[in-house]
Amino acid sequence: MSDVFVFAEDEEHPQPQGGAATPRDGDDTSGAEILDRWKVMIVDDDESVHQVTRLALKRVELDGRPLEFISAHSGEEAKNLIQEHDDVALVLLDIVMETDNAGFEVANFIRHDLGNHMTRIILRTGQPGDVPERDVILNYEIDGYKTKSELTSQALFSVILTSLRSYRDLCRVEDNNRRLDSVVEATSEIFEQHTVDSFVDCLLLHLRNFIPMAPSSEGAFYFAADYVEGRLGFLAGSESMAFKSGDEIFQHLPSDVRALVLEAQNKNKPLYRDGHLILVGRSKAERSLTLYFSDVKPLNDSLWHMLEILCRNFETAFENLLLGIENENHRRNLETRVQERTVQLGEARDRLIHAERMASIGQLAAGVAHEINNPLGFIKSNILMLSDSFEKLLCLSEHYQALEVKGTDEQLVQLKTQLKSADLAYLSDELPSAIFETGEGIDRIRRIVSDLRDFASNEEGKFxxxxxxxxxxxxxxxxxxxxxxxxxxxxxxxxxxxxxxxxxxxxxxxxxxxxxxxxxxxxxxxxxxxxxxxxxxxxxxxxxxxxxxxxxxxxxxxxxxxxxxxxxxxxxxxxxxxxxxxxxxxxxxxxxxxxxxxxxxxxxxxxxxxxxxxxxxx
CATH class of the missing domain: 3.30.565.10 (Histidine kinase-like ATPase, C-terminal domain)
Structure with a gap:
């Protein structure tokens, strides 16, 4: 922006005292405009100096910004006011006030106590012989040392213009340094993000601090979106944008914003137009991160250059993030496949072990069936013979007892004793049951043997x-x-x-x-x-x-x-x-x-x- 320094004809009516600037005809004295004024502090114990200075400079503007005057009538008052107004551009400072060195003390207070090296300080004195100008400038870190007599209107204009330009340029350098630090910090932080959501939130936070925004107004908004194949998917934005992550928002945007979005995508570069700012960062996968801000102040060349650097940085970070997410997905898929394959191999191993065990059991079953089956045959046969013989013996005993047996008394007694000892009644009741149970046990063993034989040789037979x-x-x-x-x-x-x-x-x-x-x-x-x-x-x-x-x-x-x-x-x-x-x-x-x-x-x-x-x- 070019410098514009204006001086108009003086008007001969008194200026008000105090810190308020004198408005021009038709000026709006709202707070918003006062914030854009250059603050000039007049420090002098002579009220006439204050009035003359205001009168001489009341029509002065630089870069479209008028002056705002702050008056202090002593060194102590100046110290208090400079602490209240940390954005004073220029101090016109008298040396001799309540003390012979009051002005020097104020200068030292500003530079050393407050650490303020931005505000320009011009010393004005009515007694130039007391301290040589060279010594004053070297020792007190001031920007000018003038006698009141040599500060004519033209000289005063020159001093004011030079000092305001110096202050403006220092502010720009300071602001650029701050924004450069912000670019470095933002670049470092966005490269540390591991998800798209955290990346976008971090980027929006830094951009909102970096981009000069106009005072908040109704309808101002911003957003970040993912532009893929003509679709603008919402990621994050201001509270006024009531969308969920992934919602398509292109058709919901104002027509001028839609046009800017398409133009930025086609040109693949940031665009600024009438307060609208569009930033784009495209990945190799044709996926473009798109950021929009409304109500943005005009950007100077230095700021625009830093913004382009930040765009390139977040474009690289976004590409790295997507590659990292893709690699992580591949890694997880590979881990899942390895786990699935491990489970399959484990199951195959278990099946193999089971098959081997079954084969061993089959061989065992075949051997057991063969070894048991032979003795079972003659045991079963013997049991049948024993059962048949016992029935015949019982029948014989019954017939024998029914006969009139001849013999000596001693023989009959002995026979009766043997019959009683044999307990034929008990045998007739219990032995058939024992033989029956033994037969059932043998049949059960046969079934087991049969099952074992079938289990061991299920391949027998034909399809x-x-x-x-x-x-x-x-x-x-x-x-x-x-x-x-x-x-x-x-x-x-x-x-x-x-x-x-x-x-x-x-x-x-x-x-x-x-x-x-x-x-x-x-x-x-x-x-x-x-x-x-x-x-x-x-x-x-x-x-x-x-x-x-x-x-x-x-x-x-x-x-x-x-x-x-x-x-x-x-x-x-x-x-x-x-x-x-x-x-x-x-x-x-x-x-x-x-x-x-x-x-x-x-x-x-x-x-x-x-x-x-x-x-x-x-």
């Missing part, structure tokens, strides 16, 4: 085309009424193709699972049996509303010999056999159960065709 729906329906119908009770049975079968299955083994596997389901319901509840086709597999669902499976038992239900039934009620091999059969069909089985709600078995068997099997399996 054949099977109607799965018919197989399930048949096995369900064969379950005894004592087991199914009053259960509500629901069947939902989809139309399925003929499947290649080992139907004998699969029948046993399905029956085991269905039997467990009905036993869990104790004759009451709902049983659901369903089939469905899913891609290249068949899904068999067996669900009940029984007691459910305890959480700590879910992982063990397919283990051999694991059972929750009372001793003698189950072998613990049923579900293990079912699991083995399903796995042999390259299938899988999953279980969901809630105690007190019910259990659902979901069996998945791939659809196999004849070409997929070796001829030895057919």
């Amino acid at each position: 054949q085309e099977t109607d799965l729906n018919l197989l399930l329906e048949t096995q369900l119908r064969l379950l005894p009424k004592t087991l199914t009770g009053d259960v509500d049975i629901r069947c939902e079968f989809e139309v399925l193709p003929l499947l290649l299955l080992m139907d004998v083994q699969l029948k046993q596997a399905i029956t085991n699972i269905m039997t467990n389901a009905f036993e869990a319901m104790s004759g009451k509840g709902t049983f659901r049996l369903a089939t469905a086709r899913q891609d290249n597999s068949v899904i068999i669902t067996i669900a009940d509303t029984g007691c459910g499976i305890a959480e700590n038992n879910k992982s063990r239900i397919f283990d051999p010999f694991f059972t929750t039934k009372d001793v003698g009620q189950g072998t613990g091999l049923g579900l293990s056999l079912s699991y083995s059969v399903i796995k042999f069909h390259n299938g899988d089985v999953s279980v969901t159960s809630d105690p007190g709600v019910g259990t659902t078995f979901c069996i998945k068997i791939p659809i196999m065709v004849a070409d997929s099997l070796d001829s030895s399996h057919l």
